[in-house]
Amino acid sequence: MAKPGYGKRSAPGQQARTRDDFWLLPTRERYVAGFVDHLPDGAAMSVKQLAKQLPLYGQQAIGTALNALSVAGHLRRVRCSVGAGDETRWVFRTFWSRTAHDNEWWNTYLATENASQTAAPAPDTAPPPWVPDEEPPPPAGPENPPPAEQAPEPTAVPQQRTPPQTPTAEPAPLTRGATPSPAYLALARLGRNDHRLGLSADDCTTLEPLATQWLDRGITLDYLTNALTAGLPAQVDSPVGLIRRRLIDKLPPRLPATESTPADNPIPTRRILVECTDCGRPGQPEALPDGLCRPCHQTHTTAGDTTPDLTQISAVKAHMANLRTLLKPV
Secondary structure, eight states, X not given: OOOTTOEEEEOSSOOOOOTTTTTTSOHHHHHHHHHHHTSOTTOOOOHHHHHHHOTTSOHHHHHHHHHHHHHTTSEEEEEEEESOGGGOEEEEEEEEOSSOOOHHHHHHHHHHHHHHHHTOOOOOOXXXXXXXXXXXXXXXXXXXXXXXXXXXXXXXXXXXXXXXXXXXXXXXXXXSOSSOOHHHHHHHTHHHHOGGGOOOHHHHHHHHHHHHHHHHXXXXXXXXXXXXXXXXXXXXXXXXXXXXXXXXXXXXXOOOOOTTSOTTSOOOOOOEEEEOTTTOOEEOGGGSGGGXXXXXXXXXXXXXXXXXXXXXXXXXXXXXXXXXXXXXXX
């Protein structure tokens, strides 16, 4: 099985499984397709993992078979953006369909899947269904006294002459907000990534406004961290001084907002990108017919021959039509 969020995903609109599935495919592709079709959702679909489970073929043969299955309309590899804000990451999935579909069907389905991913609501924080919302109270009896609201009012206790001891309290929290800002967290993580840049809490609070200026100009946290940690000397005597100087000297310019993308009408973010089954190049579904980019599609179509003979192509098509006629049930 793949990591959570990765692996195989079954596409809708599939016919019931029969013994004649994939019977028009060559032997190798039929062998790989039958194995993939019986894998559960979430199974690993990388060439390396499939080659470990299929002893008859190596990684190169499995990759070629997956390319053929993509052209035949059985699978599409995609990249899905999950999360929001600083937690956004890309996961890699393979949509599989036992029933072959053409490019128009796949483009429509992936567009629908992209729309559902973009408009997905925030994760529900309600407890799982197997956890009851509230444990029912036990029946009242001699062993179980009634609940507090049914118990009589307790009598007032006179004030004790000995003052109560003050419990040992934990140190008072910092005056800063309960949730640190992204700039503060980025500065605090520098010392954990590189011991030469260990900053104290006061240092992070002092440098936080300078780091916030970077983030206000559209700089990501990874870019900020790389700019502060690149090319460090062998020994850093004053980490706070070095970080302050880099935050001031390397402050990126503020880019003006373009007129083509006004703030009130932003371009929607595409959360699903189709990936070339052969080389892994990402793109929109319309730009990758048969799940292959243009160079890989041309290579797969011509099979290394840039000037195919039209006579040979016609002969191959006639031969395939004759085979389909012979395979039809009488």
